[in-house]
Amino acid sequence: MHFTLAVWLVFLSTFFASAQTLTQEAASHSSPKLELRLFAAKSTIRPGEQLKLRVELWNVGSNDVIIAQNLDSTFGNSALSLILQTGLGGESHGSIGDRFPEPGEPDFEETFLTNWLTLNKKHFYGTYVYMDPIDFPHLRKPGRYQVSAQYYSRGISSTPGWNGGFLRQADIDKLPLAVFQGSINSDVVTIRVLPRKNANKK
Numbered sequence: 316m317h318f319t320l321a322v323w324l325v326f327l328s329t330f331f332a333s334a335q336t337l338t339q340e341a342a343s344h345s346s347p348k349l350e351l352r353l354f355a356a357k358s359t360i361r362p363g364e365q366l367k368l369r370v371e372l373w374n375v376g377s378n379d380v381i382i383a384q385n386l387d388s389t390f391g392n393s394a395l396s397l398i399l400q401t402g403l404g405g406e407s408h409g410s411i412g413d414r415f416p417e418p419g420e421p422d423f424e425e426t427f428l429t430n431w432l433t434l435n436k437k438h439f440y441g442t443y444v445y446m447d448p449i450d451f452p453h454l455r456k457p458g459r460y461q462v463s464a465q466y467y468s469r470g471i472s473s474t475p476g477w478n479g480g481f482l483r484q485a486d487i488d489k490l491p492l493a494v495f496q497g498s499i500n501s502d503v504v505t506i507r508v509l510p511r512k513n514a515n516k517k
Contacts, residue, residue: 347493348376351466351501352439359507363448363455366506370395370464371441372499374434381494382434383468386442392430392480393468395444399451400461400503430480431471433492457510463503470496 349372356367374380383393434440446462448454471494473484487494 347374347378347380347495349373349380349382349434349495349499350375351464351499353462353464353501353504355462355504355506356443358505359509360454362457362508362511365448366446366451366454366462368397368444368446368462368464368504369441370444370466370501371439372434372466373439374436377436379433379435379492381431381471381490381492382440383495384430384432386440386444386466392471393466396465396467397444397446397451398463398465399446399453400463401453401458426480426482431494454508457508459505459507461503461505464501465498466501467498468495470494 352371352373354369354371356369360366370386372382372386385393386395432440444464446454453460471487471490472481473487474481
């Protein structure tokens with residue numbers, strides 16, 4: 316009787332320990348919580364002037380997360396689109412890569428360090444981007460406009476993408492952290508394009 320009870324106690328201890336481990340692993344790979352924050356370097360610009368923006372990707376969750384390394388869409392693992400809201404609708408612009416990567420088996424360490432990074436909880440990763448009047452003609456016209464951004468990441472894929480890195484599925488399965496995949500919209504920033512100065516005014 317005592318032997319049987321001891322066996323059941325060992326079994327239950329092992330069961331609960333395994334359940335706790337699975338719960339911890341599930342929590343560590345829970346959906347990442349990220350925020351995209353946008354700031355204008357200046358709230359007013361001259362007609363035809365570039366608008367300088369600071370983009371910050373914040374990890375507001377309780378776990379570290381893997382994100383694409385380039386926020387400004389230099390590589391095809393992620394894309395950043397900028398939107399200028401006008402009275403007649405919106406102007407948007409976003410770039411993607413211009414070629415496919417070379418075929419072959421990717422080197423895990425080199426490919427990962429080149430394309431992704433770990434964003435620690437309560438930290439952010441940021442960069443500066445510019446809205447050019449060539450892509451946003453309304454920046455040549457005086458008025459008030461609302462600016463926002465959208466960030467998209469395809470995560471880490473086992474298939475090549477537009478000028479982006481990829482890993483073998485076996486290596487992806489071994490990653491110790493969750494990888495962000497999806498899209499996020501930023502907050503809205505209001506900017507003003509000043510009226511043109513009258514050159515003939517004395």
